[in-house]
Amino acid sequence: MKIKYIILFLLPLSLLLLSFxxxxxxxxxxxxxxxxxxxxxxxCHEAQYDSYAKSVHFKESIKGPQSQDACETCHGAGAMHVExxxxxxxDIFTFDLDTDPQAKSARCxxxxxxxxxxxxxxxxxxxxxxxxxxxCHDLHVAGRQKPNEPEVCFGCHRxxxxxxxxxxxxxxxxGKVSCSSCHSPHGSLSKSMVKADDPQQLCFNCHADKxxxxxxxxxxxxxxxxxxxxxxxxxxxxLLNERIPQLCQNCHDWSRHPGTPYDxxxxxxxxxxxxxxxxxxxxxxxxxxxxxxxVR
Amino acid sequence: xxxxxxxxxxxxxxxxxxxxxxxxxxxxxxMRTTHFASDDKSAKYDEYRDMSDGLFxxxxxLFDNEAYxxxxxxxxxxxxxxxxxxxxxxxxxxxxxxxxxxLNHQLSRDALTSLTxxxxxxLTIPDPVPPVLAWKEFDYNVxxxxxxxEVTVDPQQSPFYVKFSMEQQQHEGVMPWGLFNFSDFxxxxxxxYTTDNLIVESGYRGKETTAVLxxxxxxxxxxxxxxxxxxxxxxxxYSTAAxxxxxxxxxxxxxxxxxxxxxALKASYNRNKSEADWSDYTxxxxxxxxGDYDGDIEYIRGNATLTSQWSAMLDTRLFYNYVDRNNDSExxxxxxxxxxxxxxxYDRHEAGLDANYRLNKANKLTGGYEFTYTxxxxxxxxxxxxxxxFGQLKNTSLDWxxxxxxxxxxxxxxxxxxxxxxxEGDGLIHQFYTAFDYADKDRYKAKLSxxxxxxxxxGLGLSYALVYDDYNATQFGVQDDQRHEFYLDVxxxxxxxxxxxxxxxxxxxxSSFDARRYNPGGADPTLPATSTxxxxxxxxSYDFVVIGGSLTVPVIHQLELIFTADHQWVxxxxxxxxxxxxxxxxxxxxDADDYYKTQLGAKGIYQATDAWSVxxxxxxxxxxxxxxxxTNYTYTPGSDYLSGAGLDSDxxxxxxxxxxxxxx
Numbered sequence: 001m002k003i004k005y006i007i008l009f010l011l012p013l014s015l016l017l018l019s020f021x022x023x024x025x026x027x028x029x030x031x032x033x034x035x036x037x038x039x040x041x042x043x044c045h046e047a048q049y050d051s052y053a054k055s056v057h058f059k060e061s062i063k064g065p066q067s068q069d070a071c072e073t074c075h076g077a078g079a080m081h082v083e084x085x086x087x088x089x090x091d092i093f094t095f096d097l098d099t100d101p102q103a104k105s106a107r108c109x110x111x112x113x114x115x116x117x118x119x120x121x122x123x124x125x126x127x128x129x130x131x132x133x134x135x136c137h138d139l140h141v142a143g144r145q146k147p148n149e150p151e152v153c154f155g156c157h158r159x160x161x162x163x164x165x166x167x168x169x170x171x172x173x174x175g176k177v178s179c180s181s182c183h184s185p186h187g188s189l190s191k192s193m194v195k196a197d198d199p200q201q202l203c204f205n206c207h208a209d210k211x212x213x214x215x216x217x218x219x220x221x222x223x224x225x226x227x228x229x230x231x232x233x234x235x236x237x238x239l240l241n242e243r244i245p246q247l248c249q250n251c252h253d254w255s256r257h258p259g260t261p262y263d264x265x266x267x268x269x270x271x272x273x274x275x276x277x278x279x280x281x282x283x284x285x286x287x288x289x290x291x292x293x294x295v296r
Numbered sequence: 297x298x299x300x301x302x303x304x305x306x307x308x309x310x311x312x313x314x315x316x317x318x319x320x321x322x323x324x325x326x327m328r329t330t331h332f333a334s335d336d337k338s339a340k341y342d343e344y345r346d347m348s349d350g351l352f353x354x355x356x357x358l359f360d361n362e363a364y365x366x367x368x369x370x371x372x373x374x375x376x377x378x379x380x381x382x383x384x385x386x387x388x389x390x391x392x393x394x395x396x397x398x399l400n401h402q403l404s405r406d407a408l409t410s411l412t413x414x415x416x417x418x419l420t421i422p423d424p425v426p427p428v429l430a431w432k433e434f435d436y437n438v439x440x441x442x443x444x445x446e447v448t449v450d451p452q453q454s455p456f457y458v459k460f461s462m463e464q465q466q467h468e469g470v471m472p473w474g475l476f477n478f479s480d481f482x483x484x485x486x487x488x489y490t491t492d493n494l495i496v497e498s499g500y501r502g503k504e505t506t507a508v509l510x511x512x513x514x515x516x517x518x519x520x521x522x523x524x525x526x527x528x529x530x531x532x533x534y535s536t537a538a539x540x541x542x543x544x545x546x547x548x549x550x551x552x553x554x555x556x557x558x559x560a561l562k563a564s565y566n567r568n569k570s571e572a573d574w575s576d577y578t579x580x581x582x583x584x585x586x587g588d589y590d591g592d593i594e595y596i597r598g599n600a601t602l603t604s605q606w607s608a609m610l611d612t613r614l615f616y617n618y619v620d621r622n623n624d625s626e627x628x629x630x631x632x633x634x635x636x637x638x639x640x641x642y643d644r645h646e647a648g649l650d651a652n653y654r655l656n657k658a659n660k661l662t663g664g665y666e667f668t669y670t671x672x673x674x675x676x677x678x679x680x681x682x683x684x685x686f687g688q689l690k691n692t693s694l695d696w697x698x699x700x701x702x703x704x705x706x707x708x709x710x711x712x713x714x715x716x717x718x719x720e721g722d723g724l725i726h727q728f729y730t731a732f733d734y735a736d737k738d739r740y741k742a743k744l745s746x747x748x749x750x751x752x753x754x755g756l757g758l759s760y761a762l763v764y765d766d767y768n769a770t771q772f773g774v775q776d777d778q779r780h781e782f783y784l785d786v787x788x789x790x791x792x793x794x795x796x797x798x799x800x801x802x803x804x805x806x807s808s809f810d811a812r813r814y815n816p817g818g819a820d821p822t823l824p825a826t827s828t829x830x831x832x833x834x835x836x837s838y839d840f841v842v843i844g845g846s847l848t849v850p851v852i853h854q855l856e857l858i859f860t861a862d863h864q865w866v867x868x869x870x871x872x873x874x875x876x877x878x879x880x881x882x883x884x885x886x887d888a889d890d891y892y893k894t895q896l897g898a899k900g901i902y903q904a905t906d907a908w909s910v911x912x913x914x915x916x917x918x919x920x921x922x923x924x925x926x927t928n929y930t931y932t933p934g935s936d937y938l939s940g941a942g943l944d945s946d947x948x949x950x951x952x953x954x955x956x957x958x959x960x
Binding site for chain 2: 040056061098115116120128138142144158167173174176198201205210211219243246249251252255260261265273278279280284287293295
C-alpha cells in the first residue's frame with residue numbers, strides 16, 4: 001500500500017514542477033560577430049542546406065539552429081570562411097572523421113546538455129571511447145533524427161551484430177527489441193550502460209515472472225542473469241551460455257546424476273536436459289521441500 | 297483484425313490527397329507466398345515474426361509544421377507481429393506517444409501429448425496412456441501484447457521536465473515444462489501473465505546542476521497459482537510464478553565542478569515483494585500459518601562518480617558503487633520433508649579509477665583499475681574479491697586507419713562457506729568441487745581492432761579478441777576456458793555505383809572440466825575407481841563461422857538489384873575421459889548444438905517515379921539442427937513421455953514477394 005502513497009506524492013510533485021516549468025523562461029542567446037546567415041551558406045552548400053531545411057532543427061519554434069544562427073550555430077561563424085574563398089576546414093568547423101570527437105559533441109551539447117538523460121554523457125563509455133553525437137545522428141535528414149537501430153550500433157559493435165543473428169537470440173533483428181530498449185547510449189552510471197541499476201533488474205522489466213522473490217531462490221538468478229544467459233544471442237537454446245547439462249554441471253556435482261558424464265551412450269531419460277526434472281530453475285514457489293531442488 | 301490490412305491499402309489510394317507539404321512518410325503494401333520444402337513449418341522459421349501468405353503492409357506518416365508534429369507508424373497490421381504507434385508533440389514543449397506491439401513467440405509446433413486440459417492449469421493423464429498415434433497435436437507458443445503510453449513535458453525555456461510512462465504486457469500461451477514425478481512427462485505449462493509498469497521521472501537542469509527524481513512501480517499477476525496433474529489415482533501439484541510487485545525510488549545529482557569536472561551522486565531504493573498463494577494446494581500443507589508465502593527483498597544502492605578533465609591531454613574517472621541486498625522474506629520449513637529455505641543476501645562494493653592520456657594527437661592511452669568485493673551468504677560462497685587491471689592504446693596516426701589494442705587482467709579470489717570439518721557423506725564433494733561463478737581464477741583478455749578507410753569508397757573493419765580463464769585453484773569444476781573471436785567487414789563502392797557490403801566472423805570456444813561421479817558414500821576422489829565411483833574429465837569445443845553480405849547493383853536509373861546472403865554454421869564437440877577401471881571409454885558427443893542456417897535474397901526495386909516504387913523479390917532460408925538430444929527421438933523413451941518440444945527445428949523455405957511503396 002505504501003507505493004500508492006509514493007505515487008500520490010510524486011504526481012502532485014511532478015505537476016508542481018510542471019507548473020514551474022511553464023512559468024519560467026530564459027532569454028535568447030546573444031549573437032556573435034562574423035555571422036553571415038544561412039542564405040550565404042546556401043550559395044555554395046545548397047544540397048546541405050536543403051537537407052537541413054527538412055530537418056527538425058530548421059523549425060523556428062525550436063530554440064536552436066534556425067532560431068539563432070542556422071548553419072553557423074553548429075559550424076561556427078562563417079565570415080572568415082567566406083572571406084578566404086571557402087574550402088574544407090578553412091575557418092569553419094566541420095564534423096569530419098578527424099575532427100576531435102569531444103569538440104564535435106560540444107557543439108551539440110551546447111543545446112542538448114539539458115536534454116533529459118544527457119547529464120550522464122560524461123559518465124558514459126561512449127564519450128570515453130571517442131564516440132561523438134554525429135557518430136550516430138545525422139542532422140541533415142527529414143523528420144526524426146533518431147539513429148536507425150540496430151544498424152548504427154552494429155557499425156561498431158561487430159560482435160553483437162553476429163550474436164544477434166545466432167540461432168537463439170532476442171528479437172532485435174525482428175524489430176521487437178532495440179538496443180536502446182536495454183541500453184542508455186547517452187550515458188549511464190550502470191555497467192554496459194544498461195537502463196537499470198543492474199542487469200537482472202533490467203531483465204525483470206519484461207521477464208517479471210522471474211522476479212520473485214521465490215520461496216526457494218537460485219542465487220545466480222538473483223545475482224546476474226548473464227551467469228547462464230548470453231543476452232544478445234547464442235548457439236545454444238534459450239540464449240544459454242552453454243549447452244545443458246554442461247552449463248548446470250559447471251556449478252553442480254553431487255552423488256548419482258549431477259556428477260554423471262552424459263556422453264553419447266547416456267540413457268534417453270537424461271536427454272531432455274536437467275530442466276526436464278528441474279523446471280523451476282529461476283526459483284520455486286512450492287510449499288514442498290521439492291522446491292529446494294526446483295523440481296516443483 | 298484482418299480488416300486492418302485495408303487501412304494501408306486505403307491510405308495508399310488516398311495518398312495523392314494526403315501529400316500536402318507538411319505531410320511526409322511512406323506507405324507500403326505487399327503480397328507474399330512461401331513454399332516449404334517439407335510439409336511442416338518449423339516454429340524456428342517464424343519464431344518472432346509472422347510470415348503468413350497474403351497481404352502485408354507498413355504505414356509511416358509524419359505531419360509537422362512550425363509548432364507541432366504528429367506521427368503514425370503501423371507495421372504488419374493484422375499479422376501476429378503487428379505494431380502501432382501514434383506520437384506527437386509540440387516543439388520545445390513536450391511529446392507523447394501511444395503504442396501497441398504484438399509478438400507471437402513460436403516455441404515449437406506440432407507437439408504431441410496424451411494429456412487433456414491443454415492451456416489450463418489442470419492437466420489430466422488418461423489411464424491407460426494411449427499410443428502416440430492417438431495423442432493430440434498442439435503448438436508451444438506465447439503471445440505477447442504490449443500496450444503503453446509515454447508523456448514527456450520538457451519545456452525548452454524551463455529548467456524542469458517531467459516524464460511518465462505506463463505499459464501493460466500480456467503474455468498468453470503454453471510453454472514446455474518438466475514434471476519429475478509422473479514418468480517424466482513433458483507438459484504444456486499455461487502462461488497467463490500480466491505485468492503493469494509505471495515510471496515517473498522529474499528533473500531540474502540548471503547551468504551547473506542537474507537533479508533528477510525517479511520512481512517506478514511494477515505489478516506482475518499470474519492467473520495460475522499452481523499446476524495440477526491428475527492421473528485418476530494421484531494428483532501432483534507444481535508451483536508456478538508467484539504474483540509479485542516491485543517499486544523503486546531514486547535520486548541523482550550531477551554537478552559541474554572546476555577543472556571541467558563532473559560529479560554524479562545517485563541513491564536508490566528498490567523493493568520486490570511476492571505472494572505465493574498456497575491455499576489451493578491439497579497435496580501439501582502450507583508451512584506458513586497464513587496459507588501463503590511472503591517474499592520481501594530490498595536493494596539499497598549508492599553511486600558516486602567523478603570525471604575530471606585535468607588538461608587537454610588527461611581526463612580521469614573515479615567511481616564507487618554500493619549494493620546491499622536484504623532478504624526479509626518469510627523463513628519456512630516444509631512439512632513434507634523438513635527442508636528450510638535459504639534467504640540469500642549480499643553486499644557488494646565496487647570502486648575504480650581509469651584515466652585517458654592523449655600522448656599526442658594520434659595516440660591515446662587508457663588505463664584503469666577496478667576492485668569489486670562481494671560479501672554474501674550463499675550456501676557455497678562467502679566472499680569474493682575481484683581485481684581488474686586494464687590498458688588500452690588507440691592510434692590514429694594515419695588518416696585512413698585507426699587501431700586499438702586493449703588488454704585486461706582479472707584476478708578473482710573467494711572464500712567458501714564450506715569447512716572440511718563439517719562436511720560429511722555426499723557433502724564431502726564440496727571440499728573438492730567449486731562452482732565456476734565464484735571460483736578463484738585469473739582472466740586474460742586481449743582485443744585488437746583496426747578500421748581502415750583508405751578512400752571514401754572503401755571501408756574495412758577487422759578485430760580479434762581473446763578471453764582466457766584459468767581456474768587455478770579448482771580441483772573439480774571448470775579448469776579453464778578460452779574464446780577466440782575474429783570479425784571482418786568490408787564496405788566497397790565499386791564503379792557504376794555498385795555497392796558491396798560483406799562481413800565474416802569466426803568464433804572458437806573451448807573449455808575443460810573435471811568432475812567426480814559417485815554413489816552415496818563415494819565422494820572422496822582418492823578412492824579407487826569403480827564402475828559407479830570415478831573421476832572423469834570433459835573437453836567442450838565449438839567452432840562458429842558466419843559469412844554474409846549484400847551487393848547493390850544499379851542497373852538503370854530507375855532499377856536497382858539487391859542480392860543478400862548469410863550463411864552460418866556451428867560445429868560442437870564434447871570429449872570425455874575416465875580411467876579404464878571405471879568402465880568402457882566414454883563416447884564423445886560430436887553433434888552438440890551443431891547447426892547451419894542459410895539465407896539468400898534477391899530483389900529488384902523499380903523506381904517508377906520519384907515517389908512511387910515497386911519491389912519484386914525472392915527469399916530463401918534453410919536451417920538445420922543436429923543435436924544429440926533430438927537424434928533418434930522417440931516420444932516414449934522407456935517409461936517416460938515426451939511431447940516433441942524443440943523437435944521441429946529444421947526448415948527450408950522459398951518466398952516470393954512483391955511490394956509497392958509510395959513516398960511523399
